[in-house]
Every structure is written in structure tokens, then in C-alpha cells.
Amino acid sequence: DGGITQSPKYLFRKEGQNVTLSCEQNLNHDAMYWYRQDPGQGLRLIYYSQIVNDFQKGDIAEGYSVSREKKESFPLTVTSAQKNPTAFYLCASSIVWGFGNTIYFGEGSWLTVV
Amino acid sequence: AQKVTQAQTEISVVEKEDVTLDCVYETRDTTYYLFWYKQPPSGELVFLIRRNSFDEQNEISGRYSWNFQKSTSSFNFTITASQVVDSAVYFCALSGDNYGGATNKLIFGTGTLLAVQP
Numbered sequence: 517d518g519g520i521t522q523s524p525k526y527l528f529r530k531e532g533q534n535v536t537l538s539c540e541q542n543l544n545h546d547a548m549y550w551y552r553q554d555p556g557q558g559l560r561l562i563y564y565s566q567i568v569n570d571f572q573k574g575d576i577a578e579g580y581s582v583s584r585e586k587k588e589s590f591p592l593t594v595t596s597a598q599k600n601p602t603a604f605y606l607c608a609s610s611i612v613w614g615f616g617n618t619i620y621f622g623e624g625s626w627l628t629v630v
Numbered sequence: 631a632q633k634v635t636q637a638q639t640e641i642s643v644v645e646k647e648d649v650t651l652d653c654v655y656e657t658r659d660t661t662y663y664l665f666w667y668k669q670p671p672s673g674e675l676v677f678l679i680r681r682n683s684f685d686e687q688n689e690i691s692g693r694y695s696w697n698f699q700k701s702t703s704s705f706n707f708t709i710t711a712s713q714v715v716d717s718a719v720y721f722c723a724l725s726g727d728n729y730g731g732a733t734n735k736l737i738f739g740t741g742t743l744l745a746v747q748p
Binding site: 547556557558559560561564574604606608610613614615616617618619620621622623624626 | 674
């Protein structure tokens with residue numbers, strides 16, 4: 517089945533550690549995104565990538581890093597510089613970059629800092 | 631600035647009732663798209679519908695219907711004969727052309743939690 521796969525589903529991190537969330541899509545989509553969701557809030561854009569080997573900061577990029585070395589993969593690293601990393605993280609993709617294109621989401625990853 | 635408001639934080643209905651989820655948006659773009667997504671307890675956001683600003687026709691898909699009114703900047707979502715499986719958080723979102731700029735940024739509302747009781 518085509519879709520977006522995120523792993524792990526649940527992740528616990530000690531303060532001061534970096535963690536990487538995996539995102540893989542087999543939809544052959546050019547554009548990929550990372551969103552953060554906090555309880556009772558909407559989604560906020562962390563990073564996006566219009567095409568392989570390209571990525572841009574979203575609204576809340578501080579403390580995060582990404583790479584886009586392959587079309588199907590867009591991993592997100594939550595660094596120790598992120599002050600409040602406990603949240604639900606959603607990876608997404610769209611067939612191409614450009615406003616109005618439907619964005620499809622993965623199942624998300626829960627990150628908890630302990 | 632672009633903004634999406636979902637004033638209903640939580641709604642509780644009994645199965646088979648009809649329910650309407652409200653969405654009000656703000657944008658100065660003349661061209662924009664509106665979306666609805668469903669987030670069940672599993673967490674994945676499921677795409678439901680996309681509507682562009684030039685198409686004000688209402689849409690019906692099974693038990694789901696959407697009412698888009700530019701005059702009131704609203705894009706409301708109605709579920710007819712609700713079922714327990716409809717229980718989820720529903721998000722309305724807006725994507726504007728940013729005055730012709732290249733962007734595919736979605737502005738989300740804060741969501742409405744719908745609980746359908748058996």
C-alpha cells in the first residue's frame with residue numbers, strides 16, 4: 517500500500533540527547549513536511565522540502581534539523597537545543613510543491629522527554 | 631494575516647444525530663484553498679476534502695457534507711446520522727497563495743473534538 521511511514525511511534529528522550537524521527541513515503545511525492553502538534557492545538561510547520569536535496573525552515577525550526585538525501589526519506593532530528601520537545605510529530609507529503617496541493621499525513625510519532 | 635478559527639472545542643452527540651462543525655477563516659488572498667482533516671485516536675490526519683475559493687458549490691460525500699460561504703468566510707462540515715466511528719478531532723485548514731508567492735503552507739485551526747455516544 518502507498519503511504520507515509522513514521523517510526524518509532526513512541527520515543528522517550530533524556531534531556532540533552534538528540535533523537536531522530538524517521539519518515540518514509542512511497543507515494544513518489546516531491547514535497548515533504550514536518551509538523552508539530554501540541555495538546556489542544558493545531559499543527560505548526562517545522563521544516564519542509566520542495567524537492568530532494570532541498571529543505572527550508574518553517575515557523576518553528578529552532579532546535580530541529582532535517583535532511584533530504586533521498587526522495588522518499590525526510591528524517592527529523594530533535595536536538596538538545598529544542599527547549600520543549602515533548603509533542604506529537606507528524607510527517608507529511610504532497611505530490612508537488614505549490615499552494616493548494618493536498619498534503620497527506622503519516623501516523624505520527626510521540627516524543628516524550630524524561 | 632491568515633487565520634482559521636474553530637470555536638467549538640468539543641461537541642458531544644448521540645449516535646444518529648446530525649452535527650455541524652464550524653470553521654471561520656480570515657485571509658486577504660483572492661485565491662485560496664480550504665481543507666478538512668480527521669484525526670482519529672490513532673493520530674494520523676486523514677484528508678477529507680479540499681475546496682478552492684472559486685468554487686462555492688456545496689459538496690456531499692455519503693454522510694458528509696460541506697457548506698462553503700465566502701460572504702461569511704465559513705466552511706462548515708456536517709455529519710448526518712453520526713456514528714461512533716466518527717469520533718475524532720476534526721481540523722479545518724487554509725492555504726493561501728500569499729499574494730502570488732510560492733508556498734504550500736497550511737494554516738490549521740485548533741480542532742474540534744467530536745464525541746459520538748452510542
